[in-house]
Amino acid sequence: MANTYKKIEIVGTSEKSYAEATRAAISEASKTVQNISWFEVVEQRGNVVDGKVKEFQVVLKIGFKIER
Numbered sequence: 001m002a003n004t005y006k007k008i009e010i011v012g013t014s015e016k017s018y019a020e021a022t023r024a025a026i027s028e029a030s031k032t033v034q035n036i037s038w039f040e041v042v043e044q045r046g047n048v049v050d051g052k053v054k055e056f057q058v059v060l061k062i063g064f065k066i067e068r
Contacts, residue, residue: 004066005037012058018044021058035065 012025022041030036043059 005063006066007061007063008033009042009059009061012060014056015054016056018056018058021056022060025058025060026062029062033062033064035067036062037065038063 010025010029012021014021014024040061041058042061045057046053047055
């Protein structure tokens, strides 16, 4: 039997780092999306305020197995 997966895009943010933004996004998504199997970082960007990095932002695609 073959498996089927779905892929969605989410955005995570952190004031600390891209890695922390990624962890936060996966952690939050896993509260409502079951069976997350993998993620792919699609984009990294940030917010600058008064010449300083205020926030790190990551766009992620996450894949999860569809259960029947």
